[in-house]
Amino acid sequence: MMKNLRASRGKFFIERLIAEGEHDRQDFKYTISDARKIARSLSAFANHRGGRLLIGVKDNGTVAGVRSEEDIYMIETAAQIYCRPEPSVTFHAYKANDEGAQVIVAEVAPSDIRPIYVQEDDGSQKAYIRVADENILAPELLVRAWRRQNSPQGSLLTLNAVETTVIDTIAASVGGMISSEQLIRTVKASRFTIEEAITKLAAIGTVEFRYHGGEFMLVLKDQSEAIG
Template structure:
């Protein structure tokens, strides 16, 4: 039966970072774009003979001729040469062509017709995106087994830097930090006979503008109104301590009676939060300026978002199983040396274990586009005195005034955001909405169903139809 076939299970999960469907063999360079993106990211499968609704329709024409066309297209359009595994599968008495590509070792791969500077594609969620110049450089480093933080920073002299935060951190664990040790940790490297700081040292000292953590406490369950916000800069050790303090200030304490003693603990175990913050700091992408770590505290969740996605082709399922890929080798070495990291690949499993030991819900890990997101559930039964405070409005009210039936249903800010996207483009597909909002496809569909039930929108036509706004 189809339902027992492994490929059927993959199809039912829908398109994603490592899976794409095509109803028929795509024309032009669409096939090559997808497989180049797979090769540059985490590998993946392109299944031909499945439509966007996950229905198995089968391929039309001679299967072996189509397989030859695919091999010929890839050879003529991709550079370096891709060597995919092309094979046939049968589901529901229909024939499918599966084109499987593993992550390549000759990164970056590109389309010949576009050239190397504009023809590199990567996979973000279920879409193929042109790689930025920073991403192309990152792929080159991955091919050479180098990391951004190991490279020399040429904009400053080593003697100009105040190393006090770093030397104090090592002194606290009883370890000296002399020049030889700094070289072995690749905090400094010799270039043309001169010792120079690496990007890793600059990041640890917080000397780049984008090395910061932005913290916000929002009122309710949306970002519409904030109660408190802070931006922490400086060395990474201070940022971590200040961020932990901010979170503690906005979490509730719960009391327990153990024997004759009354003890108070935070609603989310602090060691789990600390582990999540260290993960965010150590594994974020520092090569792409203009982005930072964000911590959001709502009435129902604590949210930690780290820019850069999972490193080096790692998938979320692999990370949850304990596989480790290090993006920032200098930072990882230093944090392990200082005892912040117990062992490679243990972060996510340790966070889950700590929450389980505290009888808390398991945190939700997700990769949305180019960000990694961790959500801790809060105990909404605890008294929440801070939610009664007034705060500032972020960006003003969303979507303007809405009257009639919609106003009575009290649409959420997310639903209002979906409505604004539809007003902007009534033909916008689910996938594009999900990218714009930074959520998954299924969440978009739920919001659309709510909007339909509220009478705010109406679907005109089928798959190729559009949304009609009724307010």
């Protein structure tokens, strides 16, 4: 918690981080006012490759400094109350300018067991993924692939005819990518069978999800930059 954090000199370190801008592993937060909204950031980072929140930094990169230790309590609440399972978050305080303004860096570790869900206000549980500088709702098939990775069947590598056809269809698609709905319309099999094939291929790392043009597309791993 902030009251137990000893701020280290970190002006140049924080300047270097801010110079990176907001990206898939970094987000600026001037202040923390909504625990559930922060829970979505924690979920997105933990389901991705990890990331960090720079608390006390405005969206334009200006150091404002942490205004209240409630910001730290709010993040802890987000992790403990609104995330399932709880993601790992560590805090470090830095003196970020000559006036002594403090910036808190909240480091979110990548989760070994995905997905990390957020308990939404309507009672539903949703998983998020970090894409560039946004927290995006993870598609259901990606969530199913994550769950499959946690089970013994997730490592099965033998492919059936439909799974092979799915791979061939993705490879032959324009730009090497295709939406799951396009794939379902193209491959001659039931929706259930094709969705199971996508889930398995994503779980074993053959197929990946890429966010493109406002939707998640399926690509083969060697043609993709992975998002998760």
